[in-house]
Amino acid sequence: MAHLIEQMAYVGATPWHGLGSRLSPQQPLEVWQREAGMDWKIQDSPVHFKADAIGQLGSIQTFPEQKVLYRSDTKAPLSVVSNRYQIVQPREVLEFYRDLTEVSGYELETAGILKGGRKFWALARTGQSTALKGNDQVNGYLLLATSCDGTLATTATPTTVRVVCNNTLTIALDGATRAIKVPHNTRFDPQMVKKQLGIAVSQWDSFMYSMRALSERKVQWHEALGFFMNVLCDASPNSPLPAVLPNERALRKVQSLYEGQGRGATLVSAQGTAWGLLNAVTEYVDHERRARSTEYRMDSAWFGQGAVIKQRALQAALQLAA
Structure with a gap:
């Protein structure tokens, strides 16, 4: 089977998808461009x-x-x-981070290309970090990705990564993600995007306040089942169980992750809480969901149906804690 990821580079620990070649920290963008397979036009x-x-x-x-x-x-x-299509070059995705890494304390952690170059991205740690009770660490990141096949606008997305399990989650408040999207019929202006992102990144404290509320919201077993039915099977939490469950394999797997098999599931912040429910779903999407390959799962978790499932889980968890 052909690999979706043609080349990728990272620093630090091996990424959650287990792919790529390792770089030492603080490499210049020119090294990233070469090692991440982005040194072409x-x-x-x-x-x-x-x-x-x-x-x-x-x-x-x-x-x-x-x-x-x-x-x-x-x-x-x-x-x-x-002919109206505005091209964004692989190098532009990396250049977006130049002043952020040199002046604002950001650090590139992964970059690479998917689908032979049809999609490419870079992910940088922002320096923001919060520990929920039990030292459950969550770090802030900024993901910039684009495509040249019409499947993805140039999108800058504030993202969180839970350290214990490498689960990724897009920051969202009031039911809306804080991603900045530039369609390909519009010229990509990195400085304008950064101005808009300044507002989104500043909402880290508000988002983590909500995540802390999830970690303090205890959940009964019937609430957990209703949550998973709602998120994975599109069933109302109060509706009777159907004779045949849609997506039953996913439901059983997520339940097992929540009940102790998931990484970090037994931490005091996650055990029996709405935060644990959310992370059972994000771990399933990022690490366990059926896919043709690890690369396909990653593409879905960041840009496709997997990302949609994670946002649905986030909104359902926030409703529980409201």
Whole structure:
């Protein structure tokens, strides 16, 4: 099976997805660019096609409204997009962090490419950190990712990572994530995005206040079952159990993670609490959910259906603690 991740680099402990090559800390962006497989450019060319003609070889025609994007190093095609499409280069994703790492105390931890270069990202630790009771450490991160195949706008996402289990969760308040999204029909302006992010990053304290409330909200067994049914099976917490449970395998697995098999499940902050419910779901999505490969699971957990499930779990947990 072809790997989604063509190349990736990281510093510190091996990332939760277990992929990539390790760098020593404080490497310049140029080293990151090379080691993360991001030292190439996206180039474009008008779309050409061959119009067959009877008895002739056919003629080469041009379709001016569209262009092909391809890699400068391998010449491999990436996608076909409209002429209005604004390209964001792999190097721009890393350059976004230059002043953040040099002036603001951020530190790059992972960067790389997915799907042969159709999607690429970098993740940096912000320096923000909170310990819930029992020394359950949660660190702040900023994820910047984009695609060149139309599957993802250029998106800057404030993210948390729970240290004990490497579970990732997008920061969200009042039912809305704090991600800043720049569609590809708009020019990516990194300074404007950072201005908008300043507000989002400053909401760390409010978000962690909510997470602390989850860690103090004790949960009864029937509430836990209703929570998992709601998040994974899309069933109302108060509805009777159906004869055949949809997504039963996922439900049983998440229950077992919550009841003690999950990493950090027995910490005082998580055992029998709404915080434990949330982390059972995030651990399942990040580490256990069925996927064609670890790379596919990572793509889903950050950008796809897995990310949707985690946000649904967050909102359900916050409702419990309200």
